[in-house]
Amino acid sequence: MAHVEQYAQEDDPLTSARETGRRAESSPISAAGGAALRFLAAAIGARSVVEVGTGCGTSGIWLLRGMRPDSVLTSVDIEPEYQELARAAYRRAGFAANRVRLIHGRGLDVLPRLTDAAYDMVFVDAEPAAYPTYLDEALRLLRVGGIVVFNNALEGAERADGPLSVPDPGTAGAREAGRLVRADTALIPLLLPVGEGLLAAIRDHSPES
């Protein structure tokens, strides 16, 4: 697994964003997780991506590097100080200010205000206890063929079989989101064991009746 985590290389803008995020204790995504986000965004030619949990910009840089040149990342966080640091990180990585729309607020207050079926990808990296509700919101926001991705999914999955453990709300939320994604026949699910674990699902065409 160490090889997987070290495979993705980070350049100066990313190492700087990561260092800022570590110092601010905003838990930047792992390099391997970031590389997976970039890969997924590029694979679907993402033009419009929503992120919940801007932090200090590490995941945003990875996403922007996979998105199309004319695309926009909409990123939500409850901490305006983090978002200012993220804004500087995007600039250092060479992205024009109009490539990122930063919205200050709680994800579950902001997402309902965004347009239905207008987004190619939704990445959730905050408030794992509410992942099931974020899944509902994400499915409303995604176009058919769009992808929802949750970070920190592996922890929940690993603890899922613990015989007597009472899950904390975050673990329970991540676990329930995993179950809902697997159970939904209109989704194509994937659990990627990179970094903290990424739970991903493609919003497929509605199954034929």
Ligand SMILES: C[S@@+](CC[C@H](N)C(=O)[O-])C[C@H]1O[C@@H](n2cnc3c(N)ncnc32)[C@H](O)[C@@H]1O
């Ligand atoms: C794990 S960090 C995000 C790290 C970031 N994605 C990165 O790679 O640098 C979680 C972030 O979510 C923010 N946050 C926590 N609860 C939130 C909520 N309900 N809505 C939006 N953001 C939230 C925190 O302020 C923090 O910046």
